[in-house]
Amino acid sequence: MSTHDTTTEPAEPAESAERIAPASPERLIYFSDAVVAIAITLLALELPVPGAEAHGDSGVQHFLREHLTEYVAFLVSFVAIAMQWMLHQRVFRYVSGLSGGAIRWNLLWLLLIVVTPFTTKLLTSEADAFRIQFIAYAAGQALTSLAFRLTVADLRRSGLLRPNAPRSVIAETLAWADATIVTFTVSIPRRAGHALGVPVLGAAAADAEDPAPRHLTGRGRPATTPRAAPTRNQPPTHGT
Template sequence: MAETSALPTDELHDESDEVEAAGPERLIYFSDAVIAIAITLLALELPVPAENVHGNGGVLHFMRDHLTEYLAFLISFTVVAMHWLFHQRLFRYAKGLTGGAVRWNLLWLLMIVIMPFATKLLTSKADAFQVQFITYATVQVLAGLFLWQAFSALQRSGLLRAHTPPLVISDTLSWIAAVILTFAASIPVALVTHSASLCWMLLPAVRFALRFVRPGPR
């Protein structure tokens, strides 16, 4: 006990600084692992020809019949990859963590791991387009909102490094905002037409419009 109390205060501060600095790295590594698993699960859900499919023609016919599933996989893969890039670009500048940031990050990861289920539901043969589509779009909207809130918690707590470039932050947040707005806008459209997924093609245009707004967490 005497030796512990005799430790210089500078050394104690150094140890606490090291613990604080290690926090963001652990969260980033954990998030990377979860995203890798989610992408793997997406690929595992891809339909493959069964034993009753024979020959080149049979395989090509099978693939044409399941083109919707393959397209949904590419969309989901792209969205998950974008979220990974957003997370990397934002959290690389974190110098510590708050409980709020961790909780929002876990909710964001929950949406990421739900994405394979939402993708499979979207392409299932169930005759419930609105429910299938809205569930998928809602997962994307919530994922964007949760990631935004996770970073906002860091910024409000002053846990960004001094050299954090404002342009990178604003550019990344504008992409997240574009994802949120694009998928959110497609939800009411799905109530009137089965072509609501075409709204997702407007993502680059929405991002282009938002680049002049320079959104940032409040």
């Protein structure tokens, strides 16, 4: 009686023979919603509240007027984060899967969302560097919209938007993101380079016209070297 070798090699997993299915977007959507909610909560926690030093109605009113800037900044940042969340959910309702690039860009988007409470507090702090404070806030908002736009671009490039996704909705959403990028970018002060210690074009041109070194005094005026007063009846000097 002959024996036959019935040993067979293990079958390859189906994933190696077929294309691995993209990750489901539901977990990333839920995670993003939670992070956005936490960021808005952090914004509210930073709001100044009257303490024992505010006596009576007039004291509370004075405190609220004194911190009006912080309250306005809170509202602006709340609207900015809410708008980012609205744009996110408008696109991700039509997402069928996730690519590695889309996940990474989305995580960067969430990082910038979480940083918004910090840049808001920095903007309204008592530091005497408003130009740098404003640049940090405006750059953070512009980069947040840019990260979202790169997320959508990766989804479109990977073909992970559903076929029934309305083109008008996607185009309108990207237009809003582009408008945010442009608005906050152009709002950065023109002399931002000086705030960061980088000479800008205008300053370079001024230095080119006046090559003499400038030693600034306390108020920014060029320091002048006192000239020697002319002396009367000074005998001429003769070479030897």
